[in-house]
Amino acid sequence: MANVIYSWPSADEAKVLGKRRDRLDGLVKATGAAKYTYDINLDKQLIVKALDCPHAHCRVGSIDTIAAERVAGVVHVHILRPPSTEIQFQGDLIAAVAAETEGAANEGVAKIKVQYEMLDVFVRDDDLEAATDFGRTKKAGGKTELEREPTDDEDEDEFEEKEISRLFKESKYIVEGYYGINAITHCCLEPHGATLEWKGDKLDVHLSTQNVSRTDDGFADALEITADDVDVHCDYVGGGFGSKFAPDYWGIAAAQIAKKTGRPVKWMLDRDQELKIAGNRPSGYVKVRLGADDDGMAIVWDSQQWGSKGITGSGGIENAMPYVYRPKNFRRRATSILTNADVARAWRAPTHPQACAMSQTAYDDLAAMMGVDSYDIFMKNLANISSRQKAEVYVEEMKIGAKLMDWNEKWHPHGKGPTEGSIVEGLGMAIHEWGGVANTSNCLLRIHPDGGVESYCGTQDVGTGTRTVCAMVLAETLGLSEEAITVNIGSSKYPMSGASGGSTTVGAVSESHRRAAQDAIAKIFDLAAPKLGVNSGALEASNGRVGVKGNASKSLSWKEACGLLGINPLEVTANHVRGTKSPLSDVGVGGVQMAHVAVDKETGVVKMKKLVAVQDIGLIINPKMAESQIYGAVIQAIAYALFEQRIMDPKTGAFLNAELADYRLPWLGDIGEIVVHLYEPQSERQRGVIGLGEPPVISGGAAISNAVCNALGVRVPVLPLTPKRVLDALRQAGVT
């Protein structure tokens, strides 16, 4: 077999790639047939419900479970936080009840009596002064970059101060802004949890996870077995967004209860627990000074930010500041606030949406101060960016976005648009960047002598359409239809594939499946070549046949070609290692979003009229599914820009809106018109596959905030832009 050169077919040659295909498991999901972890019912399973701590900071005293154990149907009570444990946030699980039914489990939970010793609570993550007084601050990372360097005899700190103040003196325009974004939760609709059973000494777990291949070790570590004794399955997962990478302590406890009782166990969190302890995104607040020259070119940035990642308080957001637009001279400083809240988890594009909303708002305020078009400021300042995408790509994407938004026609100076009754409209934009590296992935491809094709890969579908991507890549390479291939994913028994996090899955499975299929087809070409009297290099696989390129008469059917394998199937395994340079995938995308809003100055209500998202992602496997991901990301951006926030009682630390009726997410009627443009010129397509999940969720928040500012002529500083905050900002600015 000749050395296989891995590559993608050109856009003209491709028969499957780049086509708008329905997702293969679409009907399974739409008819309710898809079985999620919550839906797996095992014979004789126990249902577990948990008692969660009502206090944000306390010490567990006595726990009385006698009454709970006496409830009819209760089989076992399991203590998670024994007496004297310090509880650091509301919702932490204290004890769990395993019972025959949900009703009995809930009744058991209600009968557990716990004494708590109350401790000091602090949850005001937006109040740096109070946090300092309370001793809840921790220095986070800072960074300074200046074009000029101190001379040998100058003190570095002194030089920094002097240089920064010199640059501000040189600035024609200085924006002094305050911006922020509240903590939100992941709020996966399928809560975190597991349905599991012991089969002898082996643990079989259905886990709601975005990390099928690498959660077995988490169970094994905690249960003092080895990873080969644990199988994890997840055919379908009801949302993850960065919060479902591990078994979690309740998953481990579920396995312990199953061991103890000798029964299968189903333990899924209740909705309020899901919001309190199963994933949140850190908040961020910043005071910014941005200096610019006569032309509106930013020359210096100086920021002091704070926010909370929960009780551990370590920072993170500051590393992305100032976001994409980065003057040659900048200083950023940050303080982490330790709050009595669960530790934050990765949330789709970790740190980027917050950083974007806390820095590109300042650039828009610069445009407002100068009385010029924000588009011009955002275009001009592409001269100084820190991004994994090239400035030229943003230029083209901005032009496309402006056309789709009809920007030139609709734009007006900040606060100077026409008013209809109490309604004013405005436009805003922002840009983003992301990596999207292809994760490590292995694929086992088996081709049977009768022509049957099956693939195995320990990846998962978090909503991306992973099965469909695998099938499309195999179908393209083998010259078959997607329906002719059986794709198997969602089990740790299959060859390892990385977690679905950081926009790494489509790249990962495209790599491993393309490589496996190219290796396999090369072997089949070697067998078919002598039969067809040509060199294997002259062959192609297309339309269910293996034949001579450009000569349809000299070919074998797929089944005939596979028959040449003899009695045993052909098995190929292929592998891609994250970070390896490859012709099939690349790293680094940009993207531009523009928002059009209508704001009612009397009620403070902001309505989305239109949002335009222009996005590059290298080579696009399936435009239909890619567009879906962007629609979804944009709607999540609308969510954190206008609606969702975690509301904590400043006194007790209670999470006040931890039910879906109170935790406001956008509804179908809230989204306005969304226009998606996939930017795929040959220069981008030839880079190969790049991940898409994160980038389009990033810049919508800043774009919406900027649009509201353009409408009102007043900055509403903190996201989400609730009606009260809009009215407060107007009042403070003396507009009403």
Added chain:
Amino acid sequence: MANNSQSPGRTTGHTRREFLKGAGAGAAATALANVPATAEGQQAGAAVIHGWTTVSLDVNGKSHQVKVEPRTTLLEVLRYQLDLTGAKPVSLDGSSGASTVLADGKPIMASTTLALAARGKKIKTVEGLGRENPDPVARAFVEHDAEQCGFCTPGFVVAVRAFLDKNPQATDEEIRSGLNGNICRCGTYANVIKAALSIVKGGGNG
């Protein structure tokens, strides 16, 4: 600042479990209901039901004998006894719409409907809309890719079906104002709107 407090469990919010506790669990587990079994569906006066009882529910055109307590929800019966897991438990208060099923053709939340209250009604779940021969709404969801993780999808499909049955000529605007009872965290709304409109235009309401 330390002080002691005794807590029997939750102190904030009103969860279904607390509501149901009041409604029927425990030693005083009672529920006012029509007389079960033989006189089912007929007005034969009120009766008090304690503990477990066997009742008959009409689900997807078939009569099922199921064992329920007064506190048992329709959703629990569907999911644990009939293995109809299309309707999902997303929120205890029913505000997500993920447990939407049809009762005599009208959308209800199975998560906030007691099983006893479902007696005498024709319950139709997403499974009842057809698997071998799926409802046009389910097909439209696939064609317009109105699903990502898919967890909200079955409830959404049922809600759209019920909405279009009532509003077969619905406009874009009516769809946007009439389908706000279902939450999708992945953000599929834009394609749900397209799917629903395609049914109206294609006459897929049967």
